[in-house]
Amino acid sequence: MTGRDLSKYERMWTTERDQWALFRSGAGYLPILKGDPPLAEVICDGELEELVVARMLAAGVTVVADPRDCRATS
Template identity: 60%
Template sequence: MSEQELSAYASMWTTERDQWELHRIGDTYLPIMNGDPPMAGMICDDDLADQVIAKMLAAGVAVVALPD
């Protein structure tokens, strides 16, 4: 994974961070864009997804805990 790939998602934890939340199910996080309807932010590369989620958590993106 390159910095360029990660930077493509930067708005999720910077300029658009108030439009996103992380849904936590067990020990898994799923980025969700708020809206009607809400939309999941799918990232097909697991390493990249982990980095994006870590950046979102560090930036204080809201976390919604869902039942297991």
């Protein structure tokens, strides 16, 4: 178990879960606050970012893909 304090981010996968999405690109996931315009939540600590993203994924936060990562199949 990690000793990292995630309380600042907990709303992203609990009380405000429906207001967030995870943008998936080749580099991984980026938490995005839905809106007009959408706002990225940049977490500069790699370990902390991994913990937050893992909790968001486990909670079923919507994942959106970078359209450039989609390839047409024939």
